[in-house]
Amino acid sequence: MAILILADHDGAAVTQPTRSTVAAGAKLGEVHLLLVGEGAATAAASASQIPSVAKVLVAEDASLAKRLAEPTAALLVSLAGGYSHLLAPASAAGKNVMPRVAALLDVQPISDVAGVIDADTFVRPIYAGNALATVKSSDPKKVATVRAASFDPVPATGGSAPVETIAAAADPALSSFLGAEVQKSERPELTAARIVISGGRAMGSAENFAIIEKVADKLGAAVGASRAAVDAGYAPNDHQVGQTGKIVAPELYIAVGISGAIQHLAGMKDSKVIVAINKDEEAPIFQVADYGLVGDLFKLIPELETELDKK
Amino acid sequence: MKLLVPVKRVVDYNVKVRVKSDGTGVETANVKMSMNPFDEIAVEEAVRLKEKGVVSEIIAVSAGPTAAQEQIRTALAMGADRGILVEHDGVLEPIAVAKILKALADKEQPQLIILGKQAIDDDMSATGQMLAALLGWGQGTFASKVEIADGFATVTREVDGGLETVKLALPAIVTTDLRLNEPRYASLPNIMKARKKPIETVKPADLGVDVTPRLTVLKVEEPAKRSAGVKVGSVAELVDKLRNEAKVI
Ligand SMILES: Cc1cc2nc3c(=O)[nH]c(=O)nc-3n(C[C@H](O)[C@H](O)[C@H](O)COP(=O)(O)OP(=O)(O)OC[C@H]3O[C@@H](n4cnc5c(N)ncnc54)[C@H](O)[C@@H]3O)c2cc1C
Ligand SMILES: Nc1ncnc2c1ncn2[C@@H]1O[C@H](COP(=O)(O)O)[C@@H](O)[C@H]1O
Numbered sequence: 001m002a003i004l005i006l007a008d009h010d011g012a013a014v015t016q017p018t019r020s021t022v023a024a025g026a027k028l029g030e031v032h033l034l035l036v037g038e039g040a041a042t043a044a045a046s047a048s049q050i051p052s053v054a055k056v057l058v059a060e061d062a063s064l065a066k067r068l069a070e071p072t073a074a075l076l077v078s079l080a081g082g083y084s085h086l087l088a089p090a091s092a093a094g095k096n097v098m099p100r101v102a103a104l105l106d107v108q109p110i111s112d113v114a115g116v117i118d119a120d121t122f123v124r125p126i127y128a129g130n131a132l133a134t135v136k137s138s139d140p141k142k143v144a145t146v147r148a149a150s151f152d153p154v155p156a157t158g159g160s161a162p163v164e165t166i167a168a169a170a171d172p173a174l175s176s177f178l179g180a181e182v183q184k185s186e187r188p189e190l191t192a193a194r195i196v197i198s199g200g201r202a203m204g205s206a207e208n209f210a211i212i213e214k215v216a217d218k219l220g221a222a223v224g225a226s227r228a229a230v231d232a233g234y235a236p237n238d239h240q241v242g243q244t245g246k247i248v249a250p251e252l253y254i255a256v257g258i259s260g261a262i263q264h265l266a267g268m269k270d271s272k273v274i275v276a277i278n279k280d281e282e283a284p285i286f287q288v289a290d291y292g293l294v295g296d297l298f299k300l301i302p303e304l305e306t307e308l309d310k311k
Numbered sequence: 312m313k314l315l316v317p318v319k320r321v322v323d324y325n326v327k328v329r330v331k332s333d334g335t336g337v338e339t340a341n342v343k344m345s346m347n348p349f350d351e352i353a354v355e356e357a358v359r360l361k362e363k364g365v366v367s368e369i370i371a372v373s374a375g376p377t378a379a380q381e382q383i384r385t386a387l388a389m390g391a392d393r394g395i396l397v398e399h400d401g402v403l404e405p406i407a408v409a410k411i412l413k414a415l416a417d418k419e420q421p422q423l424i425i426l427g428k429q430a431i432d433d434d435m436s437a438t439g440q441m442l443a444a445l446l447g448w449g450q451g452t453f454a455s456k457v458e459i460a461d462g463f464a465t466v467t468r469e470v471d472g473g474l475e476t477v478k479l480a481l482p483a484i485v486t487t488d489l490r491l492n493e494p495r496y497a498s499l500p501n502i503m504k505a506r507k508k509p510i511e512t513v514k515p516a517d518l519g520v521d522v523t524p525r526l527t528v529l530k531v532e533e534p535a536k537r538s539a540g541v542k543v544g545s546v547a548e549l550v551d552k553l554r555n556e557a558k559v560i
Contacts, residue, residue, distance in 0.1 A: 093471065096470075099444075133530075133531050178465065178478050236473060237474070273559050
């Protein structure tokens with residue numbers, strides 16, 4: 001049986017974490033992608049070029065426009081018969097829908113898969129990534145979310161899968177969408193960026209975050225934040241990196257004025273190279289940093305910006 | 312209306328857990344245990360709804376060992392009215408917990424159930440969504456704001472890219488994100504009062520729920536350790552290393 005993946009997309013293409021999920025799915029069998037919601041057909045045309053995808057399914061019914069959990073889960077359940085595994089990226093959207101699907105199928109979901117051993121056996125982090133559990137599922141079907149940082153994304157182009165339009169399942173009509181406040185940014189998406197620079201409580205204000213953004217723009221980096229910085233309103237909620245925020249594993253992660261609590265480390269310690277800038281030389285973040293720089297960020301970050309201009 | 316708030320007993324968030332040397336799990340003997348931090352936020356939200364007169368009774372539920380009574384007592388001290396302990400030693404997966412909570416919801420008929428978005432031990436982030444599915448209710452997960460009026464819950468959710476607001480017909484499920492509220496500390500008089508509040512104890516079997524795990528844990532390992540690197544003396548040295556040694560910029 002094939003593998004069905006619920007894709008995240010922005011109306012133009014599927015996200016990079018979705019292509020990482022395809023990489024995980026391809027280890028298990030033939031991959032079919034499902035795109036739902038506004039713009040799904042346009043994004044499907046692009047998704048059909050992903051080489052390891054055998055078929056793209058599109059559902060654009062009005063009830064699915066905003067990808068609400070209840071109708072999306074109902075659709076997945078209606079398709080489940082033909083699939084051995086139902087997967088989604090471990091994004092806010094994937095985590096919202098997949099456990100609902102699992103319960104409707106009487107399956108225990110496997111959240112945040114970080115390794116695929118075989119069709120029944122998966123590795124997943126527990127306790128904020130302080131332990132890795134290898135679990136074997138006895139359920140007849142597997143429902144899982146995939147940790148994008150653990151799988152290299154498959155390429156976006158090179159293939160030509162057929163696109164099939166499908167109808168929605170009966171809408172349970174339990175919720176309605178009232179609105180969204182979306183942060184639009186020219187910078188790369190946090191979970192897809194090659195370089196991430198994050199600020200912590202030490203930034204002191206939302207205005208001060210601008211000095212980090214300037215460096216980010218020089219490096220083509222995404223901007224992240226610790227929970228303390230988000231709670232204080234210095235950075236938007238979806239910038240939070242950590243156990244209960246986003247999991248990132250870029251080539252380069254720069255932590256600025258972040259102490260390095262285990263909950264933060266959980267979200268970034270698999271980065272290839274870690275830089276920490278902190279005025280406290282005892283800060284735990286230095287224990288995981290490849291390069292540590294001790295000092296006042298308000299002096300060092302502007303210096304860094306200038307230095308990056310030099311060749 | 313009645314409100315149900317499930318609270319899980321977990322290893323305290325300040326504890327750095329250790330993997331057992333035989334690879335069967337993590338060390339939980341003699342480790343500080345607490346209420347899951349997201350569940351404290353759920354209890355706080357419940358108590359605020361009661362203070363506003365929206366909710367008439369708050370029932371705190373925990374599924375776990377006898378000692379999970381402590382977490383129920385904490386919820387009672389924060390303002391919950393009574394507790395239910397679903398006693399079980401051993402693993403309870405989200406699917407089992409969701410079925411237990413479904414059985415209790417069928418009995419108690421709450422209009423709202425507020426759970427944490429994630430338990431910080433298994434990091435599953437699944438139980439609330441599963442319970443919503445089993446009950447056939449709408450779900451507002453990862454909530455940073457909840458308003459109840461006229462038979463509906465309006466929930467602002469933390470999603471990728473920002474915030475989203477959904478409207479759910481009651482009864483409904485909400486799961487809490489970190490920024491929903493700041494939980495109160497229970498005052499001493501309230502801790503004393505909580506001792507007199509009732510806690511009923513039942514077993515999963517009394518609720519007709521089979522809790523046999525679906526996942527077998529084959530092994531638990533420590534992740535690859537990162538070692539501390541070098542301290543650099545200046546920004547110029549840092550940039551040089553990133554360009555010429557690590558070759559990442
Ligand atoms: C349930 C739960 C979930 C959580 N989830 C997350 C999560 O997902 N992500 C997350 O990040 N946290 C999370 N946390 C919070 C976490 O425990 C820490 O509280 C948080 O990460 C601390 O943020 P911080 O490092 O910015 O702040 P602090 O710990 O206050 O550190 C600030 C640092 O800045 C340094 N500093 C101060 N001034 C300067 C200066 N001028 N120049 C240079 N350095 C300076 C200080 O030396 C210090 O090291 C969670 C906590 C709980 C309980
Ligand atoms: N054993 C349990 N007893 C009570 N509530 C639980 C239990 N397990 C999970 N929950 C609830 O479900 C939420 C999410 O847990 P999880 O799906 O395991 O990440 C928790 O924050 C609790 O509100």
